Amino acid sequence: MTDSSSPTLRLRRLATMLRRAREEAGYTATQVGNKFKWSAGKVTKMETTETKRIKADDLDKLMDLYEITGAEQRASMHALAKDARQRGWWSKYKEVFTDRALPDFEAEASMIRTYEAQMVPGLLQTPTYAEALLLGGRFGNPEIIKKKAEARMVRREILTRINPARFRAIIDEGALRRAIGGPEVLKEQLAYLHYMAQLPNVDIQVLTSDTGSHAGLCAPFTILDFPDPLDLPIVYIDTASNGLFLEEPEDVEAHSAIFGDIQGSALSTVRSADLIIDIMKSLESPS
Structure with a gap:
């Protein structure tokens, strides 16, 4: 742990x-x-x-x-x-994380809200899905890609530890249908997603492709809240070169409002779980 x-x-x-x-x-x-x-x-x-x-x-x-x-x-x-002055576990992955890394804030977060349009959120990824996802970028060192996938798996522990973080994820349906790694890898990923959705601290909602115009037509983002009142919420936006952290109250408030609007447009957690099962079935080979 x-x-x-x-x-x-x-x-x-x-x-x-x-x-x-x-x-x-x-x-x-x-x-x-x-x-x-x-x-x-x-x-x-x-x-x-x-x-x-x-x-x-x-x-x-x-x-x-x-x-x-x-x-x-x-x-x-x-x-x-x-x-x-201490060093977190992520310092062992210097090839992966910068000095100011997302796991540094995830470690003490009490609530994490994330919206993702292109892929399954990192905290919900399986090892094979994560590696396939990383291989889809520019050609890179296989060892670095392996390290990145490994680090992503360590990050997941915040959802299953004692006193876990509360996690609310809204995922675009297109991300669940994108065949990253092929049908078998995607099927395994969806099965894991369905399993995680049953945890009491995890809520997963799907934004269906027929929703049309909605508040989530923007860059994916994550909002982190902390238990200590002195630790104000923070917004994280992933970028091609490095992550961007937004700490100004107006930025956090704006993204919180957007998240609420997207949540209103998404399916309920129950209907989302049913859709995940339906997509999994669609990946099965005909008998």
């Missing part, structure tokens, strides 16, 4: 706590920097996670200045700084 902690999320939480403490104490970032004779922008970088490692003595200076005296709160902030 993979570690369920997120170094980036811990750093993000600590940065939020420092910014709020500074504002409550009535200081500007410049005033704090000047007081400690720090380089320009050091305080701002701490508060925006540009600084990946916050030294213990620097943290003590800030907490003293902001009059954070509670032993429990100080210990909690030091623990966040320490956790932020």
Whole structure:
């Protein structure tokens, strides 16, 4: 089982706590920097996670200045700084993930909502489907492709671990009919999708091809929510070169509204499960 902690999320939480403490104490970032004779922008970088490692003595200076005296709160902030320096399981897959990777946020997500139009979402893929999907791109190193598929399988553990993430997926019907890897691979994938749809923490809805115009005629996206109020939701959009993270509240709100609209256009979870079975049957060879 993979570690369920997120170094980036811990750093993000600590940065939020420092910014709020500074504002409550009535200081500007410049005033704090000047007081400690720090380089320009050091305080701002701490508060925006540009600084990946916050030294213990620097943290003590800030907490003293902001009059954070509670032993429990100080210990909690030091623990966040320490956790932020840890490396997640995805660091073993340096060929696959960048420094700011989606699994870093998935690790502590309480709710994940995803809309996918072209393929089965990564968290619901089988090994053979994932490998076939990756082979469909530009010619690449077979070992790298194998590593990518393997990493994708490790990601899936967040849905079956103790206290799993809640997962809501809306998948376009075309993605379920696209014969990635051939009929047998697709059939296996659909069977796994049907199995996952029966888990209490997983909801799968299908957006049928006859829906016509709908709110999902945009780039696929994922919204991640977290249990701690200090960890604001984040939107992830996959791109050809690297993933894009959107953290501004208006961006999250806009994508949440779009997801709700797409959900309203999709089949119910029960009817979606029936459609998945129907597509599986259509792949069976005639007797």
